[in-house]
Amino acid sequence: MFDSLVASATGASGAAGLDGWTRVESASCARRVAAMVDMLAVVHAADGSAERDQWCLDNWSAVTAHIGAAARITSGAASGMLLVGIALRERFPKVAALFTAGLISYPVVRAMVTRSANVIDPDALRALDEQLSSAFQDCEPLSVDKTEKTIDAIIADVDPLALRRREAQARDRRVDITIEDGSGLATLFSTLFATDAHALDLRLDALADTVCPSDPRTKDQRRADAFHALTHGADRLACLCGTDDCLAALMPPSTGVVIYVVTHQDTLDARPETPPPPPPDE
Template sequence: MFDEQLAEVAAARTPATRVRAFARLENAACAARLASMADMLAAAYAAQGSADREQWRFDNWSAVCAQIGAAHGITSGMASGLLMDAVALAERLPKLRELFAAGALSYRTVHIVCGRTMLVKDPDARRAVDAALSTQFGSGAAMSVDQIEKAVDTVVLTHDPLAVRRCEASAHGHRADVFIDDASGTAHLNASLSVTDGMALDQRADALARTVCAHDPRSLDIRRAAALGAMGFGWDRLPCLCERADCAAGARPPAGGVVIYVVARQDAVDAVPESAPGPAPDPGPEPDPEPESQPPQPDSESQPHPGPKPDPDPDPLPVGDLTAQRRALVARRRPLFAKPWYRHTWPELISGLRGDRGELCPVAPGVILGGPVLPAPVIAQIASHATLRPLVHPGQSPPEPRYRPSTALARFIRCRDRTCRFPGCTRTVTDIDHTIAYPFGPTAASNLVALCREHHLCKTFWAGWRTRQFTDGTLEWTDPDGGTHITRPGSLALFPELCTPTAPVPPVGSPPPQHTAGLTMPRRERTRAEDRASRIDDERQSNIGWVQRYRRELVAPF
């Protein structure tokens, strides 16, 4: 399949010709990869009983996406996008597929074409669009993304005006987007609201920002931003951060119904002031005593002589105080210079700007379950008005005598795994699953993993998927083709102590390969194909008015 591209690579003699040859080889390999994905879907549809599985909540498409995602280490959503392009090339764009397989097109171009021709339904129009696009892109002329989109839309408009993908149609309407800035403790909100909703939000933020006492160190702008978070938690007031024992506002903790779980070390929450209001920490169960063991000490005579120590940093960064760093998050910003900048000389300005190199944080960061990493000062600030619960490692504790894990054990599993443990999946945890089905496998940390609902259904109902769990939480997945994929707990990097091996759990008896007796797969009201066809019809219908206006504008006014 790649003989022509490989021969071109072998014949290349200059860096420029090698770049061109490898680009064509990469394009051809990508085309072959997408073709294999389309073959996987065709095999799933051809399998016995596939028609009945089309209305399963985890249907044939989901099963193929899960296998593609595991093989690539990507999410099922990204795998679904690749499969959509693979099906479009196989069913709607055969001439473009030939160019792609020959290495003449990049995947960027193919992806744009597949997406912007999705609404073309008539078979004759599809063939005409495919032929016109293959002729236009077969020339190999360099084009920007905007030029590619306009070229595709022009061809589609010529052969099927109702199938044009209009940017204003997809962007129309109000929306609110939250962008998480990982490892900084900051999120950015971008919203478009109706005028009444915007005015109500503005007044509500201002009212919440004024529920603190006069000694709160934050400015009004910072408190208004914090008020948006208070709305998200469903709080009726903003927690006051003055840290005064006689604060009337701080004596009334806010009431709400939304819970965000943050995993942190004890020294991060120890910076909370003693006078800070809030419920007392839950003591929780006592941890099991760990067996005392000492690592073997090497013989002093056999130890190698240490080499010369490297010279220390002549000016190392200082390690700051966590309490001071926490308070600096909400304190009013100090001026950069003691006097106006125009009264300084140029060397003084340069020295002032370069003088503060910052300081290190003495405490390790934490993490939001299903969210970003948080610096320790941010965690300490959050803990000042949060409920604190100790996380207890189960150690060598025996299994629990029930199907549903206790609250403490379930909390440990969620904090240890952080997200769904399927290969490539980053979804928030919804289910805690027994690796060896209960009652053949006990309810213990070494037999429990966190999964999202989709991949829980995949493991439970879809034949061919198997899992094997190790005592440190490592999970080995085996796909229907026999390939293996390893996933490790999400806490391994930040909290390796949570991955300390727990008690092994040998199975009780011989569990069946697929223990689904008495269980029923949730079903869809309509198949995925019916949903997709309905969305295409709706978007074509919404284009009717635009096409009519477009055709009227083409007619001369005289």
């Protein structure tokens, strides 16, 4: 099928060619995601796979690191695509078929997977797969908002309890901080609204990039240190490069802290006595 899509796009021009190559792009992405899932399956099938789940670098982390290196993406992006691929294979075979045929794009597929995560009933899943594939097979282009609303409407039709589960998760949002005894470190776990989490992610990146390129810390370390800046009201990180010509060091962090001193007016009006001159050198 893929070869025929490429051949059709190659032989077309204008709008027909653009449509053809758009389908080729989506179909190629579908095979890319499927290949990621195959990589994970191979690792899980290997001898000693169960033991590696207790290692510092478990099966999932090893596969996402491998995918990231091969696909030239971050491990986080690889993890997200891998989750989508697993959901397509295990939960949405008809949607996966449309994706493989190039009839729907990856952003639409990702929206289907993420917004339907709370659908757990097998019968509801089959009905959802059927209705999603039917609704989006010949669907005209939709904005992100309309796409999400269409998906949510179908989910509400096949499994109304899924929306209640999402509302329950929103009510349970929280931030937990665990202080590690004696290490000087702490662990933070949180469940936030997606908009707030995205804003926090962008803010941490922005603060992490306020130092010069010679700063010795990694990006992850600077993002962690950015929490210090956030909690203390600072507008930037202190650069640790130690060079004399560092431009970032010329603009130290501003915390916006105002110090008020309470004193009598006569203290402010008093003038210090002129100190005696130093004795002459003998």
